[in-house]
Amino acid sequence: MRKLKLVMVGNGMAGVRTLEELLKIAPDMYEITVFGAEPHPNYNRILLSPVLAGEMTLQDIILNDHQWYADNNIELVLNNKIVKIDRKGRKVFAADGSEREYDRLLLATGSNPFILPVPGKDLPGVIAYRDVADTDEMIDAAAKHKHAVVVGAGLLGLEAANGLALRGMDVTVVHIGDWIMERQLDKPAADMLQKSLEKKGLKFLLPKFTAELIAGESGRVAAVKFKDGEQIPADLVVMAAGIRPNTTLAESAGIHCDRGISVNDTMQTYDPRIYAVGECANHRGIAYGLVAPLFEQAKVCANHLAMYGIGSYKGSVTSTKLKVTGIDVFSAGDFSGGEGTEDIVLNDPGAGVYKRVVLKNDKLVGAVMYGDTKDGAWYFQMLKDGQDVSEIRDHLLFGNSHLGDTGHKGNNLASSMPDSAEVCGCNGVCKGTIVKTIQEQGLFTLEDVRKHTKASSSCGSCTGLVEQILASTIGGAYQPADSHNKPVCGCTDRSHGEVRKAIRDNKLLSVQQAIDFLEWQTPNGCASCRPALNYYCISTWPHEATDDAQSRFINERAHANIQKDGTYSVVPRMWGGLTTPNELRAIADAAEKYKVPTVKVTGGQRIDLLGVKKEDLPLIWHDLGEAGMVSGHAYGKSIRTVKTCVGAEHCRFGTQLSMSLGVKLEKMLFGMYSPHKVKLAVSGCPRNCAEAGIKDVGIIGVDSGYEIHVAGNGGIKTDVAQFFTKAKTEEEVMEISGAFLQLYREEGYYLERTVHYVDRVGLDHVKKLVLDDAANRKALYERLLFALQDYEDPWKEHAQKPELRRAFEPLSV
Amino acid sequence: METTMTEVQTEWKRLCALDEIPMLGSRVVTGTPHGDIAVFRTSDNDVFAIHDKCPHKGGPLSQGIVHGRSVTCPLHSWKVRLEDGNVEAPDVGCTRSFAAKVENGTVFLQL
Numbered sequence: 001m002r003k004l005k006l007v008m009v010g011n012g013m014a015g016v017r018t019l020e021e022l023l024k025i026a027p028d029m030y031e032i033t034v035f036g037a038e039p040h041p042n043y044n045r046i047l048l049s050p051v052l053a054g055e056m057t058l059q060d061i062i063l064n065d066h067q068w069y070a071d072n073n074i075e076l077v078l079n080n081k082i083v084k085i086d087r088k089g090r091k092v093f094a095a096d097g098s099e100r101e102y103d104r105l106l107l108a109t110g111s112n113p114f115i116l117p118v119p120g121k122d123l124p125g126v127i128a129y130r131d132v133a134d135t136d137e138m139i140d141a142a143a144k145h146k147h148a149v150v151v152g153a154g155l156l157g158l159e160a161a162n163g164l165a166l167r168g169m170d171v172t173v174v175h176i177g178d179w180i181m182e183r184q185l186d187k188p189a190a191d192m193l194q195k196s197l198e199k200k201g202l203k204f205l206l207p208k209f210t211a212e213l214i215a216g217e218s219g220r221v222a223a224v225k226f227k228d229g230e231q232i233p234a235d236l237v238v239m240a241a242g243i244r245p246n247t248t249l250a251e252s253a254g255i256h257c258d259r260g261i262s263v264n265d266t267m268q269t270y271d272p273r274i275y276a277v278g279e280c281a282n283h284r285g286i287a288y289g290l291v292a293p294l295f296e297q298a299k300v301c302a303n304h305l306a307m308y309g310i311g312s313y314k315g316s317v318t319s320t321k322l323k324v325t326g327i328d329v330f331s332a333g334d335f336s337g338g339e340g341t342e343d344i345v346l347n348d349p350g351a352g353v354y355k356r357v358v359l360k361n362d363k364l365v366g367a368v369m370y371g372d373t374k375d376g377a378w379y380f381q382m383l384k385d386g387q388d389v390s391e392i393r394d395h396l397l398f399g400n401s402h403l404g405d406t407g408h409k410g411n412n413l414a415s416s417m418p419d420s421a422e423v424c425g426c427n428g429v430c431k432g433t434i435v436k437t438i439q440e441q442g443l444f445t446l447e448d449v450r451k452h453t454k455a456s457s458s459c460g461s462c463t464g465l466v467e468q469i470l471a472s473t474i475g476g477a478y479q480p481a482d483s484h485n486k487p488v489c490g491c492t493d494r495s496h497g498e499v500r501k502a503i504r505d506n507k508l509l510s511v512q513q514a515i516d517f518l519e520w521q522t523p524n525g526c527a528s529c530r531p532a533l534n535y536y537c538i539s540t541w542p543h544e545a546t547d548d549a550q551s552r553f554i555n556e557r558a559h560a561n562i563q564k565d566g567t568y569s570v571v572p573r574m575w576g577g578l579t580t581p582n583e584l585r586a587i588a589d590a591a592e593k594y595k596v597p598t599v600k601v602t603g604g605q606r607i608d609l610l611g612v613k614k615e616d617l618p619l620i621w622h623d624l625g626e627a628g629m630v631s632g633h634a635y636g637k638s639i640r641t642v643k644t645c646v647g648a649e650h651c652r653f654g655t656q657l658s659m660s661l662g663v664k665l666e667k668m669l670f671g672m673y674s675p676h677k678v679k680l681a682v683s684g685c686p687r688n689c690a691e692a693g694i695k696d697v698g699i700i701g702v703d704s705g706y707e708i709h710v711a712g713n714g715g716i717k718t719d720v721a722q723f724f725t726k727a728k729t730e731e732e733v734m735e736i737s738g739a740f741l742q743l744y745r746e747e748g749y750y751l752e753r754t755v756h757y758v759d760r761v762g763l764d765h766v767k768k769l770v771l772d773d774a775a776n777r778k779a780l781y782e783r784l785l786f787a788l789q790d791y792e793d794p795w796k797e798h799a800q801k802p803e804l805r806r807a808f809e810p811l812s813v
Numbered sequence: 814m815e816t817t818m819t820e821v822q823t824e825w826k827r828l829c830a831l832d833e834i835p836m837l838g839s840r841v842v843t844g845t846p847h848g849d850i851a852v853f854r855t856s857d858n859d860v861f862a863i864h865d866k867c868p869h870k871g872g873p874l875s876q877g878i879v880h881g882r883s884v885t886c887p888l889h890s891w892k893v894r895l896e897d898g899n900v901e902a903p904d905v906g907c908t909r910s911f912a913a914k915v916e917n918g919t920v921f922l923q924l
Contacts, residue, residue, distance in 0.1 A: 452903050458889075524837060524856050527878040527885035527892075550837040554876040554887045562887050566873040806833065810843040811852070813826040813922055 003031040004103040006305065007092055009082045009249065011036025013045055014278025014294035015108025016064055021302030023072055025521070029306060033075040033100050035082050035092075040132055041066055044442050046291055046477050048135050049156075052163030056439060058132060063442040085253035087271055104273055104305060107250055107261060111243040111279040111289065116151060120213030125221035126237045129160045138238065142167035145235030149173075149224050151210055153180035155322060155475075157240030158197065162324045164236070165201050172232060173197075174224070175206040176241075184320040184331045188347060189354050189370040193322070193329050196352070205232075213237055245280045245287045260287035265312040267301035277301050283315060290318050291477035295444065310493070319380045321373070321475045328369075328415050330376035330471070333383045334358070335366030346397045355397050362390040374413050375399035377467040377478075388762060414468035423465050426458035431469060438473045446470060461716045489528040491520045496532070496749035503536045510537060510546040525551075532750035535637065535673060539745050542787035555635035558808070559794045560617055563610065568617060570596075570609040571634035572624050573670075576644045576662030576682075577605030586627030594620050604641035604679065606632055618805045621795035630670075630793040637751070638673045639680075642666040643691065647684030647701065656701025658684035661730050665699075668734055669741070671791030672784070675748035675757070678741065693720050696744075696754040697737045702726075706733050710740055710766070711758040719755045722763055725771050739770045739777040742784035825914070825921040828852065834860070834920065839875045839884070841865055845924055850911060851875035852920065853895050855882060860920050861895035862913040868893075868906030 006022075008015050011034050019032060036042075040062070047061040069076040077094070084093040085105065093099045113128030115121050125141065127134050141148070142164055150161040153175035165171045173180070179190035194204055209227040213234070216222025225231045245260035256262045256270040260282025267275050267283075277297045279289055288294060293316035303311030319332035335358045337343065346355045351371070357379060358366035363386055367379040378399065382389060389396060417423070419432030437443065437453045449466055450457040456466040471478040485495045494502075499518060508514045511533045515525055525533065530551035537545035549557050560568035572587065591599050591609055598610040612620060621631075633639060642665045645651070647658030662682040672678070681692040682699040692698025694714035698721045700707045705728040712721025724740070727733045743766060748757040758766060770777050798804045834840050834854040842850040842862075849865040851874050861882070865875045872888030883892050883901065892901040898910040912923035 522881055524880050526880045527890060530878060530880065550835060550879065553878065558876070562873075562876060564870070564872075564888065566871075566876070807835065807838070807840075810841045810849075811829055811833075812844045813828055813842060813924065 004029060005101055006030035006032045006104045006106065007100050007102040008032065008034045008106040008108055009092065010108035010110055010278070010280070011038065011042055011076070011078070012108055012110050012278060013042065013063070013291060014110075014298055015106060016042040017295055017298035018106060018108070018277050018301045018305075019072075019074065020064075021299050022305050025302065025308065026306035027072075030104070032073070033077065034069070035080055035094060036076070036078045037081045038131055038133070039079050041069065041076065041078075043132070045131070046475055047439065048129075048132070049159035049163055050439075052135050052138055052160065053166045054163075060439060061442075082249060085249065085274075087253055087274070090273070102273075104275065106301070106305075107269070107274060107276040107280060108278045109246040109249060109276075109280040111287075112246050113239055114242040114244050115239050116210055116241055118210055118212055120215065120221065121239075123213055123215050123221040124219060125235060126213055126239070128239045129156055130243075138164060138236065139167065141236040142169050146170055147172075147233040148236040148238065149232065149234040150238045150240055151175075151224075152240035152242065153177070153204070153206065154240060154242065155181065155184065155320060157238070158322060159324060160238050160240055161202050162197070162200065164238075169236070170203075171201070172203040172205060172234075174208045174210060174226075175204070176209055178207055180204070180206070181320075181322075181329075184368075185329065185370075186335055186356065186368050189329065189331075189356070189368045192349065192352060192354055192370045193327065196327055197324070243279065243289055245282065247280060250274075250276070250280070258282060259285075265300075265314065266304040266309075267297055267313060268304070275301050275305065283313060286315065288316065288318065290320070291444070291474075292316065293318060317380075317384050319376070319478065321376065321471050321478065328371055328373045328472070330369045330373035331367065332376070332380045333364070333366035335368050341365065344393070344397055357396060359389065359393075362388050364389055364396075372413070373415075373471075374464065374468055377464065377471060391762065391764075414465050415472060417465075423469070424453075424455035424458070424462045426461075427454040429453050429455035434466065434469050435473050438470060443470070444474060444477055459716050488532060489526055491522040491525050491529050492518060494518055499533070500536050500540070500747075500749075503533075504540050507541065508537060509541055509544055511548045511551045513537075527553075531556075531637075535675065535750050539673065539787070543790075556637070558614065558617060559621075559631055559633075559635065559798070560612070561635040565611075567611045567613055569634070570612050570617065570620055570624075571602065571606055571632035572629040573632040573666075574606040575666050576642055576659050578644075578659060578663065579606075583627055583629060586624055586629065590620050590623045593623065602634070604634070605643050606634075606641065608634070615808055615810060618798050618808055622799045625793075625795050625799060629795075631795045633671075636673065637676050638671075639666070639669040639678050641679060642669075643679070643681040643695070645683045645689035647682075651684060653687060654684035654701070655703045656684050656706065658682040658690065658699075658701055661699065661701075661706075661733065662690075664730065665734065665737060668738060668785075669788070671788055671793075672741070672745070674741065674745050675750050676753045678744075678754070680737070694718060695721060697721075697740060699733055699737070705729070708733065708736055708740075711754045711763075713753055713755040715753075722758070724763075724767070735777065735781045736770065738784045739780035740766065742780040742787075743769055745784070745787075746780075823912075823923050825923050828913075828920040828922050831858065831860070831915050831918050831920055837879045839877075839879065841873075841875045842922065847909070847911070847924065849873075849875075850922070851884075852913060852922070853879050853884060855879065855895070858915065860913045860915050862911040862922055863893065863895060863898045864909040864911075866908060867891055868900055868908050869904070874908070 042064040044061040044063050050056040081095045082092045083095050091099050091101050113130050148164045148169040148171045150157045150173045153173050161171045161173045179187045211227045212225040213221050214223040223231050224234045247257040250261045251257050261276040263276050263281045269276050278294045300311040300313040322329045342359045344357050353371035356368045364383045417431050421431050423431050456463045487493050514533045534548050534551035538547050555561050594616050596609045600608045602608045642662040644658045644662035648654030678696045680697045681690040681695040683690040683692045684701045692700050694712040698709040708724045709721035710724045713719040839851050839853040851865040852862045867886040869891045872886040874884050876887045877884040882895050885892050891904050898908040900906040914921050
C-alpha cells in the first residue's frame with residue numbers, strides 16, 4: 001500500500017511531539033515532510049531563558065537533532081516557509097518556490113509576539129522574545145549596551161529581564177497592569193515577587209503606558225517615552241506584551257480562524273484533512289501558550305492521524321511557575337475569586353511566604369503561592385482531579401506534597417537544596433543530576449525522570465521533591481499526571497478504573513481475555529499491567545477466573561520473597577503472632593537441615609528464614625507443613641499478619657481478648673489477595689501495644705467494646721489510621737473489618753494501599769457503603785467469605801502436586 | 814577446517830520437552846560451562862536462552878515476568894531483550910545470549 005503523505009508546517013515543540021506520538025503508534029503509515037522557518041532542528045523553547053541567563057547553551061536545549069529526523073525518514077526542510085496552501089489540489093508551496101503534495105496537513109505555526117503599535121517599533125534594537133535569533137540578539141546587545149527596557153511583566157518578560165540583568169544590563173520592566181504577572185498572580189503575591197526581583201537589581205515602572213520609541217544619533221533606539229511624558233534611556237527594547245496565534249497561512253487558505261485556527265476535539269480544522277496543534281490552534285475558545293496542554297493536543301492529534309479515532313481533547317487546566325533562579329512562585333487555575341468562591345489565605349511577609357487557595361463547592365479551583373511552593377504539585381493534582389477537599393480543609397494550607405518521611409534527610413523544599421544534595425535515598429540520585437538530566441534529555445514528566453535518573457522509582461518517598469525539581473526546571477511545561485485517569489501502563493491508554501469496570505461488566509475471566517477485549521497495544525502486556533489484570537480478574541470473579549501464575553510477580557509465583565542474591569525467604573504463618581514449642585522446634589530443625597544462613601524475627605511477629613535456595617523451597621515447606629504450619633504470605637499483595645498484644649488473656653490492663661480476636665481475624669482472611677499488602681493489628685486496651693494506629697485495619701479494645709480504625713500506614717509515609725466506628729462484639733468487628741477490606745478489594749487500584757484508596761474515594765464513601773447500609777455491609781462480608789472459601793495453603797498444594805514443583809527444579813543438558 | 818572445529822565445540826544439546834517450560838515463563842539450566850542459563854518460552858512458542866544474570870545487579874532473569882520478546886528483571890525491573898540480551902533504553906547493558914531452538918516439541922540449546 002502506498003504510504004500517505006503528511007506535511008507539517010512549523011518545526012516547534014507541539015508539532016514535533018505530534019510526530020513522535022504518531023511514530024510510536026503508526027510508524028509506517030506516513031511519508032513525512034517538515035518545513036521550519038528557523039535554521040534549527042526542534043529545540044526546547046521554554047529553556048530559552050536559561051540560555052539568555054547564561055546557564056545553558058543552544059546545544060543543550062535541542063530536543064530532536066538532525067539525526068532524529070534522518071533515523072525516522074522525515075524530510076526536514078529548514079529556513080523555508082510555507083506561503084500558500086492549495087486545498088483543492090492538496091499541495092503546499094514554499095517561499096523558495098518548491099511544493100509538496102499532502103494527504104494530511106498539520107499546521108503547527110505557533111505564535112507571533114505582539115508588537116506594540118507605537119512609533120519607533122521598527123527601530124534597530126527593538127526586538128521580541130520568541131526564538132533563538134532574538135535570544136542571540138539580546139546576548140549580543142548585553143555585551144555592547146547598558147540600558148534595557150522590557151515591555152510587559154508577564155512570565156516571558158520577567159524571565160527576559162532577569163536574564164539581561166544577569167548579563168550585566170541595567171533593566172527596567174514596564175507594565176500596563178497594576179501589578180506584575182496579573183494574569184497568573186494576585187496582588188499580594190505579585191508585590192512580594194516584585195520586591196525580590198528589585199533586590200536582584202530590576203527596576204519596575206507600573207502602571208505605565210508606552211507612547212513612543214525614540215531613535216538616537218546612530219539610528220538605534222535610545223529611549224522610551226511614556227504617555228505621561230516621562231522618558232527613560234533604552235539601548236535595547238524587548239517587547240514581551242503577549243503572543244498572538246500565527247494564523248496568516250490558514251486564513252489565506254480560507255480555513256476558519258477566530259483568535260487562532262479553530263479546531264475540534266480531534267484537533268481537525270474546518271478542512272478535516274488539515275490539523276492544527278500548539279499555540280496557533282484555538283480549542284473551545286482557548287489558544288494555549290504553555291507547553292503542557294500542547295503535549296496533550298499532540299497525543300490526541302497523533303491518535304487521530306493514526307486512524308485510531310479514540311482520543312479526544314477536552315481542554316487543559318494549566319499552571320505557571322516562574323523560572324528565575326532563587327525565586328519560588330506558583331499559580332494554577334482560577335483565583336480571581338467571584339461568586340460562590342471562598343479564600344483560604346496564609347500571609348507572612350516577614351518570612352516571605354504567601355499562600356492562597358480558592359475553593360468553590362468544596363473543590364479547589366485556584367491556587368497562588370509565593371516563597372513556599374512545595375505543595376504546588378499537590379494542589380494542582382487536586383485541582384485537576386476535582387477532588388472534594390472539605391475533609392482536609394483545616395490543614396489544606398499546610399500541605400502534603402506527596403512526600404514520604406524518610407530517605408531525603410528531612411528536606412522538603414527542593415529549591416533550598418544544593419545541587420549536591422541527595423534527593424533519592426534509594427538510588428543515590430542528587431538534585432544536580434536530576435536537573436541536568438531534565439534539561440539535557442528534554443524531559444517533561446515524572447515518569448520520564450524516573451526512567452532516566454531512577455530518582456523516585458523505587459520507594460517513591462521523594463516523589464514530591466522530584467516533582468518540585470521538575471516544575472522549577474521546566475516551569476509552565478510541567479503537567480502532573482491525571483491520577484484518576486492515568487493509563488495503567490504503556491500498553492494501553494485505559495485507566496485502572498476503566499479496566500476494572502470492563503472486567504466486571506463484560507465478565508472477563510483471564511488476563512488474556514482482558515488484553516484482547518481491551519485492545520492492549522502489546523501482545524501480552526508487561527510486568528506492570530499483567531499482575532494488575534490478573535488481580536482484577538480473580539478478585540472480581542472468584543472461583544471462576546483463571547489465576548495466571550505467569551502474570552504474578554515472582555514472589556507470589558514462588559510463594560517466597562526473592563532476595564538480592566536470588567535466594568528466597570520463608571516465613572511460616574504464626575496466627576496472631578502466637579507459636580508453640582513444637583512449631584519452634586520444627587523451624588529450628590528446618591533451619592539447620594537446609595543450612596539457612598539467617599533467622600530473623602520480623603516486624604509482623606513471626607520468624608523469617610532467609611537465604612533459602614529456590615530448589616529447596618518445596619522441601620522446607622514440606623517439613624514445616626508436617627508440623628502444621630502454613631504459608632505466611634509474607635511475600636504477597638495479600639493479607640500479611642494480624643499483630644496482637646497480650647491483651648486481657650494475661651495483661652493486667654487488658655480490656656479485651658486481643659490475641660484470640662487477632663487469631664480469628666487472621667484465620668478469616670487467610671489467602672486474601674488484595675490490591676496491595678494488608679496488615680492488621682489488635683490491641684487489648686488504648687495503650688495500643690500492637691500499634692494498631694498504623695495498620696490497614698486496627699482494632700483497639702476498650703471496656704465497652706472495640707474501636708475500629710482504618711487506612712493507616714507505617715511505611716514510606718506514616719499515616720495514622722482514621723477512626724471508623726465502634727463495635728460491641730467480636731462478630732461485629734469481623735463483619736465490619738471484612739466488609740471494609742472487601743470494598744477495598746473491589747474498588748482499589750492495583751498497588752494502591754488502603755490509605756491511598758480511602759484518600760481517593762473519601763472516607764464518607766466508605767462509611768456510606770460499610771457502616772450506614774447494613775444490607776450492603778452484609779453483602780460485602782459474604783462476598784469476601786465466598787472468595788476465600790476452600791482456599792488451599794500453597795505449601796500443601798505444592799507438596800501434593802508434582803507439576804507445581806517442577807518450576808522449582810533446575811534443568812541440565 | 815576451522816569451521817568444523819567451531820561446530821564441534823558448539824553442538825546442539827537436547828534440553829527438555831517444550832511443555833516443560835511454561836508459556837510466558839522460563840526454566841533455569843544449571844551446570845553449564847557458562848554458568849546458569851535461563852530458557853524462556855514466549856506466547857508464540859519461540860524459545861530463547863540468555864545468561865541468567867541481569868547486567869544491572871546480577872538478578873536472576875529466569876524469575877522475571879516474560880512479555881512479548883522481553884523479560885523484566887525481578888530485582889529492579891530492568892527490561893532485557895530475549896533475542897540478543899540487550900537491555901531496553903534508557904538503561905544500558907547486555908547479557909550473553911545463546912542459540913536455542915525447538916524441533917518436534919523438544920528444546921535444544923547450542924553451547
